[in-house]
Amino acid sequence: MDIGQKIRDLRIQKNLTQEELGERTDLSKGYISQLEHDQSSPSMETFFDLLNVLGQTPAQFFTETPNQQLVYTKADQVVYEDQERGYNLRWLVPESNENEMEPVMIQFDHAGEFKTFEPSPAETFVYVVSGRVQLALGDQCYVAKKGETIYFHATQQHKIINVAKTTSEILLVATASYL
Template identity: 40%
Template structure:
């Protein structure tokens, strides 16, 4: 663990100069510089005082950031797919475990005449981008034609679903926030 780097990041996050931090701790600017450059190590008492001034609990400082090992790039092998032959659809969850994030993207492929499942109203918002074909967005019984290269965006507080009324396969990138798919 790079203690100096973490202290510097916290100091900067609090919009403090080295001198301001040093003054609050009755230390010297040079000492703070040495700490941040790992040229010296603080005593436990000094470290606790620094963390208190920076507004960080000791356990937070030493815990691994949640996103440090978070996967950033996902490949086809990471996707989870579910086919619904009765609906004529194939859904691919393209970010595994997206329920823990703020939004959930899926890729939905609809055969001609196929449709997504009907979603009841729920809190949140949804966005879609038609990659191939043409779909009809049904939003509370109102219908909207959305063609390749076009997008849709709506509040999800009304019943909604997609239908492929065209003659070729339709593919849509569909994103929900909060995760609902």
């Protein structure tokens, strides 16, 4: 285990500069840099102070993280079909509803429509892969066709509808448990 690299990674995850971490632990920016580059080793007291600021216990710090899956194949994807509303939804990343972003592909039949969503703090990005879709956002309607995007804050009731004469497909990425 590279202790200096792990300290650096945790500092970056906490959005701290070396100077800010130094201020919170009464250490100099230069000393933090030396620790991160394995040019110096902290005393036990200093190490525990660093872990406290970085929000880690010693057990958490020294536990090896299993390799995360970064590439997802078609076999990893989960498909849901709603024949009544005329769409197929494909989760591109399994269990993505537990993450900050949730990417899905939605294929609409002619006149298919995704369910109506109530207002939320989510942000939503839609890329139209094929066809033409309409976003009903509050009292307003917006149309995007193949190659165009829609980006909105979901602060009003909203729904996506296929307005093409054929099928349409979109890539939708939403934040904070949108689906």
